[in-house]
Every structure is written in structure tokens, then in C-alpha cells.
Amino acid sequence: MTLTIATWNINSVRLREGLVARLLTEEAPDVLCLQECKAPVDKIPLEAFRAAGYGHIVARGQKGYNGVAILSKLPLEDAGEVDFAGLGHARHVAARLENGVVIHNVYVPAGGDIPDRALNVKFGQKLDFVAHLRDFFRDNAPQKAILVGDLNIAPREDDVWNHKALLKIVSHTPVEVEHFTDAQAAGNWVDITRQDIPDGRLYSWWSYRSPDWDAADKGRRLDHIWASRDIAAAGHASRILRPVRGWEQPSDHAPVLASFDL
DNA sequence: ATGGTGGCAGAGCCA
Numbered sequence: 001m002t003l004t005i006a007t008w009n010i011n012s013v014r015l016r017e018g019l020v021a022r023l024l025t026e027e028a029p030d031v032l033c034l035q036e037c038k039a040p041v042d043k044i045p046l047e048a049f050r051a052a053g054y055g056h057i058v059a060r061g062q063k064g065y066n067g068v069a070i071l072s073k074l075p076l077e078d079a080g081e082v083d084f085a086g087l088g089h090a091r092h093v094a095a096r097l098e099n100g101v102v103i104h105n106v107y108v109p110a111g112g113d114i115p116d117r118a119l120n121v122k123f124g125q126k127l128d129f130v131a132h133l134r135d136f137f138r139d140n141a142p143q144k145a146i147l148v149g150d151l152n153i154a155p156r157e158d159d160v161w162n163h164k165a166l167l168k169i170v171s172h173t174p175v176e177v178e179h180f181t182d183a184q185a186a187g188n189w190v191d192i193t194r195q196d197i198p199d200g201r202l203y204s205w206w207s208y209r210s211p212d213w214d215a216a217d218k219g220r221r222l223d224h225i226w227a228s229r230d231i232a233a234a235g236h237a238s239r240i241l242r243p244v245r246g247w248e249q250p251s252d253h254a255p256v257l258a259s260f261d262l
Numbered sequence: 263a264t265g266g267t268g269g270c271a272g273a274g275c276c277a
Contacts, residue, residue, distance in 0.1 A: 011277080012269055036277080038269065064270050065277095110277050122276090152277095208267040208277090252268080252277085 003074075003260045004029040004237075005103065007148035007223055008244075009205075009253035013037040013069065017045045019247055020071075023255060024052040027241070030073050031097075032255075035107035035150045037067030044069060060090040068105045068149070070095045082136055085109075085128040099262060101231070102142070106133070106149035115173045123170065126152070130179040137187030142228040146260070147189060150253065151224045153180040156194070158201045159221035171220055190232035192225045192258045197238055204240050205253045214246060225258045234260045 006029040010016050013034055024032060032054070037044060041061040049057065049071050056076040059069035066089045070076065079094035079102055091107040109126040117124030130153070153176045157163040166172040184191065193202065203219025210216050227235050237259040245254045 015269070036269095065275085112276090210266075249268095 001099070001262055003031070003097075003101065003262055004257060005031045005033070005146060005148060005225065005260070006255050006257045007033045007035070007105070007150075007225060008255040009035040009107070009150040009223060009251060011036045011038070011251045011253070013044055013067070014039055016249070016251060017048050019244075019250070021048050021052050022247070023241075023244065024049065024054060024071070027255070027257065028053075028073075029257060031103060032071045033103065033105040033148045034069045034071070035067070035105070037061055037069050038064055039067055041069075058093055058095040060093045062090045066090045066107060068093045068107050070103060070105050072097075074098065082132075084132040084136070085125055087125060087129070091129070100144050101260075101262065102145045104145065104147040104149075106147060106151065108133075108150065108152040110152050111170045111176070113170060115168060115170050115175070126170075127175065127179055130176075130183050134179070134183035134186045137183070137189070142187050142189065143230055145228040146231075147187075147226040148224065148256070150222055151180065152222050153177065154220040154222055155180050156221075158199075159203070161201070161203070161218040161220070166220075171222060184226065187226075188229045189226040190229060190235070192227050192232065192235040193221075193238045193240070193256060195232065195238075196236060196258070202240060203242075204256050206245055208252050223253055223256045225256055227260070231260060231262065234262055236261070
């Protein structure tokens with residue numbers, strides 16, 4: 001089978017229910033992982049997604065903030081969550097497909113504006129979250145696993161519009177990138193997007209604060225699809241759907257997709 | 263150096 005998976009920070013699943021339905025209709029991934037649903041699980045508009053053919057949902061939510069959901073055309077089994085860094089936030093949920101593949105949907109804390117944990121608690125929480133993720137998958141080596149989500153870190157020079165300008169900007173600081181690459185290495189994860197598209201600038205997020213986001217193009221690649229080493233070679237057809245950032249009342253993130261021949 | 267926008271909730275926090 002070919003499994004197509006998409007990840008998208010939706011920034012309110014209720015406000016953008018119609019955009020989610022449109023993506024499901026136009027792209028028809030087998031699985032869509034959402035972050036920043038900003039709703040308790042019982043407020044997720046399940047009917048609209050069920051009507052589009054996505055009757056299997058595993059989610060964690062909270063009022064107003066965070067929230068992750070996995071919508072699927074294929075049957076899913078809830079595989080639990082990890083409270084990385086002990087924040088008590090709805091930032092991770094896992095699901096298992098019938099073929100045994102486990103999907104981890106992750107929403108890493110943004111980390112505030114000041115890249116110094118002594119001055120900014122949220123930055124420390126972000127580093128701690130990624131360190132816990134590193135340790136978790138070091139101790140529970142992922143197999144037949146896919147990890148997707150808004151990891152809120154752009155690791156490479158060509159994952160940001162201006163590497164030098166962003167070295168002191170949260171999401172691209174050296175200490176964050178080090179945590180990111182350590183976590184990737186500890187789980188033996190493979191960055192499927194960059195396996196498929198090794199060269200050139202690649203962004204999945206453009207700030208709302210730039211009115212002319214498309215022309216200015218000051219983007220960052222914050223959204224990622226990783227696979228465990230054993231299934232990485234099955235990954236292909238990676239895409240970032242930049243036009244979605246231009247839809248009516250959009251999220252500030254574009255969906256990222258990949259397919260796996262399993 | 264600053265401020266720029268958006269969502270939730272209904273002021274201020276978070277991104």
C-alpha cells in the first residue's frame with residue numbers, strides 16, 4: 001500500500017474547519033495530523049471530517065491553546081501520549097495503523113521571543129521538551145514509525161529566508177538546532193522532506209505580521225516529517241503546499257506531505 | 263530597535 005500523510009498547523013480547527021475539509025477533498029491524504037487545534041477534543045468538528053471520509057480520529061485537546069489531532073481514512077488505534085517536559089499541554093498524541101505503523105503527532109512549544117532560558121521560561125521549556133523527546137526515542141527506538149508536526153525549529157541554513165539574520169531569532173538559534181539534530185539522531189530518524197528535496201530553500205511558515213508574505217517570502221521550515229530508519233527508503237513524493245498559505249483566512253503554516261510505499 | 267497580525271476570549275496570553 002501507499003500511505004500518504006500530511007501535517008498542518010491549523011491555528012484553530014474550529015475557525016478553519018472549511019479549510020481542513022478543502023484540503024482533505026483536494027489532496028485526500030490517508031492521514032492528516034493537525035496541530036494548534038485550540039479546542040477541547042469534544043469541540044473538534046468531527047462531522048465535517050467524517051463526511052469527507054475521515055471517520056477515524058485520535059486527538060488530545062485543551063481549551064484555547066495547543067491541541068493535536070490525527071484524522072484518518074484508515075482505522076486507527078490510540079497509542080497514547082507523552083507529556084514531554086511535564087508541561088501538561090496537549091502537544092503530542094500517537095496512533096497505530098492496522099499495518100503496525102505508529103504515527104507521532106508533535107507540537108513543540110514556540111519558545112517565546114528571547115532565546116535565553118534565564119530570561120525566558122518558555123525558551124527553557126522548549127529546549128526541555130525537545131531534550132525529553134530525544135531521550136524518549138533514544139530509550140524507545142522507533143520502528144515502523146512516522147513522526148510529524150510543528151517542531152518550531154528550522155534546522156538548516158536553507159530552511160530560513162536569512163540564516164545570519166535569524167541566528168538570534170527563536171526557531172533558528174544554534175542551541176535549538178543542536179537540540180533538534182540531537183533528537184533526530186537519538187531516534188535514528190530520517191528527515192523525509194529533505195531526503196526527497198535535498199537542495200534549495202524550503203519553507204512551511206510565513207508570519208501573519210508580514211502583510212505581503214508571498215512577495216517578501218520571509219519563511220521558515222518549521223513543520224517536519226520524519227520516519228524511522230527501517231521505513232525511510234519507502235518515503236517519497238514530499239511536498240509543501242505553499243498555495244494553501246494564500247487561501248482565504250489562512251493558517252500561517254502550509255501543509256507538508258509525504259508518501260510511503262509500505 | 264521596533265512593530266507588525268491573528269486566535270481565544272472577552273483582558274491579556276500565546277503564537
